[in-house]
Structures are given as structure tokens and as C-alpha cells.
Amino acid sequence: MDKLLQLVVAGLxxxxxxxxxxxxxxxxxxxxxxxxxxxGAQAMxxxxxxxxxxxxxxxxxxxxxxxxxxxxxxxxxxxxLYKWAARRAMLAAVIxxxxxxxxxxxxxxxxxxxxxxxxxxxxxxxxxxLGAVTISAHQLAVVVVSAVLFTGLVVMLxxxxxxxxxxxxxxxxxxxxxxIRTARLTTILFAVSGVFAAVAGILAAPLLTLSPYMGLNxxxxxxxxxxxxxxxxxxTAIAGSILLGLLEAFFAGYVSADFRTxxxxxxxxxVLVIRPAGLLGRVAKVKV
Amino acid sequence: xxxxxxxxxxxxxxxPVVREVSLEVAVGEAVCLVGPNGAGKTTTLRGIMGLSRPxxxxxxxxxxxxxxxxxxxxAHAGIALVPEGRHVFGPLSVVENLxxxxxxxxxxxxxxxxxxxxxxxxxxxxxxxxxxxxxxGGEQQMLAIARALVQEPRLLVIDEMSxxxxxxxxxxxxxxxxxxxxxxxxVLMVEQNAALAMSLCSRGYLMSGGxxxxxxxxxxxxHEDAVAHLYFGAV
Numbered sequence: 001m002d003k004l005l006q007l008v009v010a011g012l013x014x015x016x017x018x019x020x021x022x023x024x025x026x027x028x029x030x031x032x033x034x035x036x037x038x039x040g041a042q043a044m045x046x047x048x049x050x051x052x053x054x055x056x057x058x059x060x061x062x063x064x065x066x067x068x069x070x071x072x073x074x075x076x077x078x079x080x081l082y083k084w085a086a087r088r089a090m091l092a093a094v095i096x097x098x099x100x101x102x103x104x105x106x107x108x109x110x111x112x113x114x115x116x117x118x119x120x121x122x123x124x125x126x127x128x129x130l131g132a133v134t135i136s137a138h139q140l141a142v143v144v145v146s147a148v149l150f151t152g153l154v155v156m157l158x159x160x161x162x163x164x165x166x167x168x169x170x171x172x173x174x175x176x177x178x179x180i181r182t183a184r185l186t187t188i189l190f191a192v193s194g195v196f197a198a199v200a201g202i203l204a205a206p207l208l209t210l211s212p213y214m215g216l217n218x219x220x221x222x223x224x225x226x227x228x229x230x231x232x233x234x235x236t237a238i239a240g241s242i243l244l245g246l247l248e249a250f251f252a253g254y255v256s257a258d259f260r261t262x263x264x265x266x267x268x269x270x271v272l273v274i275r276p277a278g279l280l281g282r283v284a285k286v287k288v
Numbered sequence: 289x290x291x292x293x294x295x296x297x298x299x300x301x302x303x304p305v306v307r308e309v310s311l312e313v314a315v316g317e318a319v320c321l322v323g324p325n326g327a328g329k330t331t332t333l334r335g336i337m338g339l340s341r342p343x344x345x346x347x348x349x350x351x352x353x354x355x356x357x358x359x360x361x362x363a364h365a366g367i368a369l370v371p372e373g374r375h376v377f378g379p380l381s382v383v384e385n386l387x388x389x390x391x392x393x394x395x396x397x398x399x400x401x402x403x404x405x406x407x408x409x410x411x412x413x414x415x416x417x418x419x420x421x422x423x424x425g426g427e428q429q430m431l432a433i434a435r436a437l438v439q440e441p442r443l444l445v446i447d448e449m450s451x452x453x454x455x456x457x458x459x460x461x462x463x464x465x466x467x468x469x470x471x472x473x474x475v476l477m478v479e480q481n482a483a484l485a486m487s488l489c490s491r492g493y494l495m496s497g498g499x500x501x502x503x504x505x506x507x508x509x510x511h512e513d514a515v516a517h518l519y520f521g522a523v
Contacts, residue, residue, distance in 0.1 A: 163388045167377045174375040177337050179363030179392035179439070 002132035007253040008246065013139045013207070015245020016146035019238045020200035021222025022229070023153065024193030026237035030169045031189050034086055035094050035231075038077065039197045040219025041101035044212065045108065046070050046198030047205035051119040052112050059122055066198050074194025075187055101215055109212040119205035142203045149196060150238050157234065165189070217261075224268040289315045289350050291336075291367070291443055291474065296345035296355070298335035304343065305331045306498045315442055318465065318475040320485035320506075323495035329478045330372060332495065333447055336476075337362055337369055349443070363393050368441035372448040372478075374432040378421025382412055382431060385420050389435045405434040408464060426457035433461060443474040450481045462488050486510065 024039045049066035050059070057065075077100060086093035121138035128135050156162050168175040168182050176182045200218065208214055222241065229240020244267065252260040291313040298306040306328040313319045323329050334340040336347050338359035347355045354362055363369075377385050386402045395401065406413040409430040415423060420431055429449065436444055446465070450458055465488055469475055479485035486492055486506040493503040494512070502512060 160387060160391070163380060163384050164392065166380055166384075167388045170377040170379050171375055173339060173359075174371055174377070175388075175392075176359045177339060177363065177369050177371070178389050178435070179360045180388070181358075181360050183358070 003253060005131075005133045007249045009133060009135050009139065010253075011246035011249030012242065013142045013245070014248060015225070015242035016142050017200050017204045017207075017218075018222050018225040018245055019150065019241035020146055020196045020203070021218055022226035022237045022241040023150065023234060024196050025223055025226040026231055026234045027153075027189045027193050029226075029231050030234070031165075031172070031186050032086065033090055034078075034082060034097075035223070036074075036082070036097050036193065037094065037219050037223070038097040038101040038104065039193065039222065040217065041104040041215035042070055042073055042194060042197040043201030043204065043218050044210070044215035045073065045104050046201035047119065047210050047214070048108055048112055048201075049198075050122075050202045051205055051210060052117055063122065063202060066202060067195050070194040070198030070201075071191040072194070074190045074197070078190045079187065101219065105212045105215060112212070114212055117210040119210050121206040122202075138203075138206050142207075145199065145203065149199065153192070154235060220268075221264055224264055224271075228267060228271055289442060289474070291476065292346070292348040293332075293336060294346045294348065296332065296335050296347065297343045298331050298340050299343055300331075300340070304498070306335060308345070309335075309495075309500050311493050311500065311503065313443065313474050313476045315474040316469065316472050317491065318469045318477065318489040320477040320479055320482075320489040320492040321495060322479055322482040322485050322492055325480060327495040328498040329480075329495050330447060331498075333445065333478050337367075337445065360392075363439060363441075366440075366442040368436035368439045368444050370429075370432045370436050370444065370446040370449065372451065374425075374428040376420040376423070376428050376431050376435070379419055381417050382420055382423070383416045385431055385435050386438050390438050393439050395439065401438040401440065405438050408437070409434050425452050426454060429453055429457065429461060433464065437468070441473070443476065444468065445476045445478075447478045448480060449477065450479060450484050458484065 021039050021043060025035060028034050028036050046066045046069070049069055050063045054062055054065070077097075081096060081100070082093040085096050121136075121141070123137040123141040126137040128137070128140065157165055164175070164180050165185055167178075168180060168185055172182050200222075204214070204218065221244070225241030225244040226237040227240070228244055229236035229238065231237060244264065247267065248260050248264060251263045293309060293311045295308045295310055296306065297304055297308055309328075309332050311319070311321065321329050321332065331340060335342045335345075338354060338357060338361070342355050345355060346353045349362070349365055349367060352365065354365070377388065380388065383402065386405060387398055390398045390401055406416070411427055412430055412434055415427060420428065423431060433446075449461060453461070462484070465475060465477075475489070477485050477489060486509065489506055491504065492506050492509050494501045494509065502509070504512075
């Protein structure tokens with residue numbers, strides 16, 4: 001029982017981080033049909049900005065910089081690169097996002113080195129003991145911060161002002177012709193996905209240590225979480241990610257910690273086999 | 289106030305579909321654009337509304353040429369569209385569909401406008417909290433029209449209203465359109481069903497092969513051989 005609770009905590013923590021990336025996928029996919037595989041690299045970049053660069057600057061300032069850069073990188077890459085490729089072929093834009101991820105990876109490797117860098121949690125090293133379950137301040141912060149962001153986003157989308165975004169999700173062309181400025185809303189959603197990715201990187205770094213290569217794994221696992229729940233809906237993408245985090249934790253705890261990554265990708269393959277149309281069927285038909 | 293479409297050409301990629309179309313709609317009149325399937329009516333409309341970028345020509349409305357502008361600019365300038373196939377926002381409730389339309393053009397008195405639309409279509413009031421995707425076809429058409437009307441447009445553009453509508457519902461909706469025109473609204477109707485369209489409009493244009501063949505009052509058009517030929521002669 002104690003072990004179970006401890007694994008639930010671990011699963012919620014990793015699941016929340018996956019969920020932050022998955023939210024980005026879901027938001028962008030629903031709005032544009034685009035799958036942004038650079039979100040993992042953007043998370044990594046967010047981590048480096050918060051922990052490695054500008055060490056003389058107070059950390060809270062670096063965190064703010066990281067969030068702002070996260071939003072800007074996301075918005076600029078869509079409006080300058082992906083959008084134009086997507087008009088001709090969505091797949092080209094998706095592949096382009098992989099290429100951009102590698103560019104980010106190389107920039108970080110060349111400027112900060114390729115070795116893993118430990119990242120001290122901004123929330124300190126306190127550990128709470130709740131009965132037999134231990135939870136660190138950082139783990140608690142991961143769950144709380146993510147929960148606040150998820151709730152905030154869902155509440156925003158459900159509100160009267162958010163109805164314009166939901167209208168765009170349902171039928172972008174009709175929304176536009178009714179006077180909704182869909183290009184502007186899309187830009188805002190890219191900014192949101194960029195901030196969420198940066199937060200994921202900031203929260204993940206103390207758990208994983210920073211490495212230029214952490215992005216790809218985050219990008220893929222976040223994607224698995226998103227499609228596990230359903231890429232076309234924000235709430236289910238978050239739920240799928242948390243489920244994936246829990247699955248991974250239980251598998252690591254009860255079966256084999258070494259094969260946990262294999263499990264994640266096995267889930268990925270299974271989901272794609274069982275309901276591939278949910279994913280690919282819609283990518284082909286969505287227009288920019 | 290008049291919508292003046294001048295020498296509008298619209299194509300997909302390098303293939304021109306509509307060539308040098310000119311037409312006019314004044315506020316307070318109903319004008320139809322008729323023609324057989326594939327004549328280029330919907331493409332013309334997409335060009336006017338900014339959903340397809342025109343390769344040439346102008347779409348002038350109240351002194352501004354909207355041809356090169358993004359689609360949303362028309363709604364803000366007082367042109368509302370009832371799209372073909374209705375295109376209501378399925379996951380949104382009936383009320384949300386209407387609210388979103390009012391807010392999209394920065395409209396005030398949201399509640400009053402929605403009330404007025406529901407007075408016009410009482411069925412929508414009964415269904416106000418339901419997701420629009422669950423309405424019947426006729427109810428969705430009413431919602432699509434109500435959604436355009438709550439924007440308080442000066443010009444209403446209606447694309448293929450008769451498609452998939454039961455005659456009774458069509459009659460009901462047509463009655464509403466007549467009332468709107470006498471209230472001073474301009475209406476541009478694109479219709480494959482020429483007889484239905486001409487019963488609602490005072491003037492019309494006939495399209496075929498991506499061009500306007502002729503235009504005139506519906507009485508004049510009813511006597512044109514070309515109309516009869518396009519619709520009945522080839523059969």
C-alpha cells in the first residue's frame with residue numbers, strides 16, 4: 001500500500017510534466033492540425049535559460065526570461081517557418097519542427113556543452129513525510145504548478161471569451177468569416193504552448209538533470225501521452241499524459257525500471273494500432 | 289450603400305474558376321446569383337468573403353476595397369454570411385454560437401440581440417442550451433441565419449440555403465428573409481434552385497462556366513431563354 005501511494009506520487013509528478021508538453025500538442029493540433037515536435041527542445045531550452053545561462057542574475061528573473069523566450073520562440077517559429085510550410089503540406093511543417101529541435105539542441109550543446117548539468121530546484125530541498133509517503137517540495141511544486149496551469153487553461157477555454165477559441169477549434173474557416181481573428185488566436189495559442197513547454201523544462205530539469213538531448217525524449221513521451229488521451233481535445237490529452245505517467249511509475253515499481261521507456265513506446269505503438277484514424281485521419285484534412 | 293464586385297477573378301492554384309465577375313447589391317434589396325452546379329457561384333462567394341484570395345478585381349463595400357483583406361474584415365464592416373451546409377459550431381451550445389458571433393464583431397447588448405433572434409426563431413429558444421451539432425438540419429439552418437443576424441449586418445450573404453432543407457422549412461426561412469429585406473437589409477443569395485431564389489429576390493444574375501451570362505430583374509430573367517436553356521434545355 002505504501003509502495004503503491006509512493007508510486008502514485010511519482011506517476012503524478014512525471015505525468016504532470018508530460019501533460020504540460022501534451023497540452024501544447026493538443027492546443028496547436030486542434031487549432032491548426034500541426035504537430036510541433038520542437039516542444040521538447042523548447043522545454044530543454046527553457047531549462048537551460050532558467051538554470052544555466054546568466055548565473056549572475058537572480059533565478060526568478062531567469063525563470064521569467066525562460067517563460068518569455070519560450071513564448072517568443074513558439075510564436076516566431078510558427079509565423080516565420082511552420083505556417084508557410086503547412087500551407088503546402090502539413091507533413092513538411094511537422095518534419096521541419098524535428099529539424100528545428102535539432103538546431104536548438106546543437107545551439108545549446110555548442111554554447112553550454114554536451115554534458116549533463118545538475119539543476120537545483122528553485123523550491124529547495126525540503127522533503128515532506130506524509131505517513132509512509134515521502135514527497136519533496138519540488139515534486140509537490142510540479143503537481144501544484146501543473147494543476148494550476150491545466151485548470152487555468154481549461155477554465156479560460158470554457159469561458160465566454162474562450163468560446164471564440166472553441167469556435168475556431170470546431171470550424172476555423174467559419175470562425176474567420178464571422179469576424180473572429182483566427183490568426184491572432186493561433187498566435188496566442190502558440191505562445192501558451194511555448195510557456196507550457198518552458199515550464200515543463202524548468203520543472204523537469206531538477207528531476208532529470210539538464211542535457212541538450214533531453215528534448216527529444218520529452219517531445220516523444222509528451223506526444224504519446226497526448227495521443228493516449230486523444231490529440232484533438234485538451235482535457236483528454238492532459239488525462240492521457242497523467243495516465244501514462246502513472247503507468248510508467250507502476251511498471252517501473254512492480255515490473256522493471258529498466259524497461260520503463262520500452263513500455264512507453266509499446267503503449268504508443270498499441271494506441272496507434274488500435275485507433276490510428278483518430279490521429280492520422282484528422283491531420284490530413286485540417287487546413288491552415 | 290452598395291456592394292460592388294468588379295471584374296473579380298478567383299482560382300485555386302493556377303486554375304482560374306471564376307473570371308471577371310461583376311455584380312451589385314444595394315442595401316434594401318435581395319439579389320440572387322443563380323446557375324447550375326459547377327457554374328462558379330460558391331467560388332465567387334468565397335472570393336467576395338475573402339475565403340479564397342481573388343487573383344484580380346475589387347470587392348467594394350461602403351467605400352473600401354476588401355479584396356486583399358483577411359476574411360474577418362467583412363464581418364466587422366457589416367457583411368454577414370450564412371454558409372453553405374450551415375457550418376454551425378457543433379460543440380458549442382445554441383446560445384454560445386450566437387454569443388460568439390456578436391462578440392466577434394465587437395457587438396454590444398449581447399443579450400438583447402440574442403433575445404431578438406430567438407423571437408424570430410422560437411425553436412432556438414427551446415434548444416438554447418443544446419450543443420448545436422445535435423439540432424436538426426432545419427434548426428441548424430435557423431441557427432446559421434440567426435448567427436448572421438445577431439451581428440446586425442447591413443448585408444446578408446446566403447449560400448445555398450435550399451440544400452437539404454424541407455420545403456416547409458425553406459418557406460419559413462424565406463419568409464424571414466423577406467421581412468429582413470423590407471427592414472432595409474441587403475441580401476445576396478447564391479442558389480442552385482433558381483425558381484426558389486427568384487421567388488425571394490427582386491434582381492438576379494445568371495452564372496455559367498465561371499462567368500456572369502446575364503443579369504436583370506427576376507421578371508426579365510424569367511423570360512430569358514438562357515435561363516430556361518441552362519436549367520431545362522440541356523436535359
